[in-house]
Amino acid sequence: MKRPTAIDAAKEFIESHFPTSQAAILAGSVVRGEETSTSDLDIVVIHEQIPSEYRESLIEFGWPIEVFVHNQQTIRQYFQSDCERARPSLPRMVAEGIPLIKHPVITALKQEANSLLRDGPPSWSLETIERKRYFLTDALDDFIGSTNRGESLCIANTIGELLHEFVLRTNGHWVGSSKWIIRALKEYDLQFASEYVHAFEQFYRKDEKNAIVKLVDTVLDGHGGRLFEGFSMGKK
Template sequence: MNDLKKGNAIEAAQQFIAQYFPHCDGALLAGSVVRGEATETSDLDIVVFDHTRMASYRESIVAFGWAIEVFVHNLTSYKQYFHEDYKKARPSMPRMVSEGIVLKDNGILDGIKNEAKLLLDKGPEEWTEQTVKIKQYFITDALDDFIGCSNKAEELFIANALAELVSEFVLRTNRQWIGHSKWVVRALLQHDEAFTLHFIQAFDIFYKTGNKQHIIQLVNNVLEPFGGKYFDGFSVGK
């Protein structure tokens, strides 16, 4: 996004706060416009803190020439979202707060931003050995289905499942934050660019040509440091 467009986004966000939340304690503009990654379909992500609100909520509004996603919190409700994001290893709210451009601040945002930064710097919880084995088993199961499948339609969905399972496994076993949708590849790139390019190429070749071998090799390479494919001996709830 060029500087003019970004400036327009900030101005629109400030106008939005002035009209819709004039008495709030603080507000931030976050998302793709802040990171310089906005596209023609990007919206404005605005986080609002208002001590008079009884509960948090999210709302979508079109105003000032922009589609706007507003996330409204009081001065404690955001903590639960921080905690839930931490447990899921998908820190969307902490990331918005940490990267956000200040639109308004009555002296509360430094502390909240610091909370977000500390959480992001800490990284997600380390997987237990049992969790690793469970995830390893389900990757093995999906891989075997993929290898044995001869139905093109089914292969596509198995490949999608493998991409999700393997990306999560690589990131979480390295104590990295995971993502959803476009944030999957962003998280992978931040962790290991070379692996990510290999990952993308393997799946791209399959989707274009039907050749499975690159995905099969990729998955086997990911599992190899953990003992390879895991089936014999797997048990849950015994």
């Protein structure tokens, strides 16, 4: 049998599993027009009778479903914690989501989520920037000196994470993980995102390190260059 559309499946799911909930929102790739053959339904539920928040994964109505269940207090707490770690997963879901059950709280939550997304993450302190410079420098030195292909692959992965975080946080932008690394970089600067992808492709495909080294150095040069000598952490 053909499975129902994303919106129909999400509504059936709420009616079946959360008939007394106050509000529900469908979010994720299916509402952004970016769904693939493996996309799931991300559903945020507001239910004032639950004692604490929880997340659950199910398969219903032909769809894999990720449900995030909150009351009004816990969802706002998660808004703040997501923003503090600079990965606004829940605010983004609420901001972009489609209401499945309409309730005045959705309007309020969407306003709060959009405000948080617009303001960006907390700024890094100079001490944090110095520490991140050091970690990025350390990984780059390991990468340059590595002669083991397997080890180099792992170091490159670490550099990719550190570099994207450094660029985005020092420019006041949200960071991502997995596929959201590239999406976050594109939101910041399409040209830089293209250079980032190109640099890592050169290494993964051709074992050429120069593009990654050059890209990292270009980023670090804007903050004083590589940092090793004189760096300390925790010294009394």
